[in-house]
Amino acid sequence: MRTGTAEGTPSFLPPRTRVDADRRDQRARLSERRQALPAAARIEAAQGVARQLERLPEFLVDARIGGYWAVTGELPLNVAVGRLAARGQYYHLPVIAGARRLMFAPYRSGDALQANRYGIPEPAVPPERWLAPQDMDLVLVPLLAFDRRGHRLGFGGGYYDASFAFLREQARPARPLLVGVAYAFQEISALRAQPWDVRLDYVATEHELIDCTEQDEAR
DSSP states (O other), rough: OOOOOOOSTTTTTTTTHHHHHHHHHHHHHHHHHHHHHHHHHHHHHHHHHHHHHTTHHHHHHHSSSOOOOOTTTOOHHHHHHHHTTTGGEEEEEHHHEETTEEEEEEOOOOEEEHHHHHSEEOOOOOOOOBGGGGOOOEEOOOOSSOOOTTOOEEEEHHHHHEEEEEEGGGGSSSSSEEEEEEOOGGGGGGOOOTTOOOOEEEEEEEEEEEEHHHHHHHH
C-alpha cells in the first residue's frame, strides 16, 4: 500500500512552510502506524526483509556492515544480521559523534551498550574503535517513508544526510551502499527531495528489494 501526500495542510501556506508541514504530518502518521503493529507482525516482516537482503550480493560479501538499533516500531534487524559473523563480516551500530554526525562502532550480540542523548542504545566502545561513514561498505538505513527513486523521509534530525553528504558528490552507487529498510506500507508515490537529501541505492521491504538506481535509469 502506498501512502500519498499529507492531507489537511492549508494550500495558502508558503511553499517551504507547506513542505515542512507535509513532512511533519507524514512523520506523525507513519510513526503511529508503525508503532501500532503487533510484535508478531514485526517479526514476520523482519524475516521477509532478511530474505530480500540475502538477494543483494554486496550484503553477502561486504566486510563492514552498518545497521541500527530498532526503536519506536522500526523493523528489527536481528534476523537479517544474524549470519554476518559466520560469513566473516563485521556488524556496526551508529553512535552520535557530534552535531549531526554519526560514526559506526562494532557490535556483537551481548556486547555492552549505553544510551545516547535520545535514549537509543549504542555500543560502549572507545572512540578509537569507531569507523567513519566513509569507511563502511554497506549501511542499512532506518526511515519513516521512501519512494522508488531512493528519496527517504527520516525523523528530521538530519544525521544520515549530514554524515553521508560526501555521497552527493559521487557517481552512485558508491561506497558505502545505502540500503533503506522499511515496511511496504511506508512507501510513498513521490517524496519531494530537499537539496541536502542523500538518496538510497536500494530499499528492502518484507516483499521486495527495490533497486533505486534502476528507477533513475528508467526516467
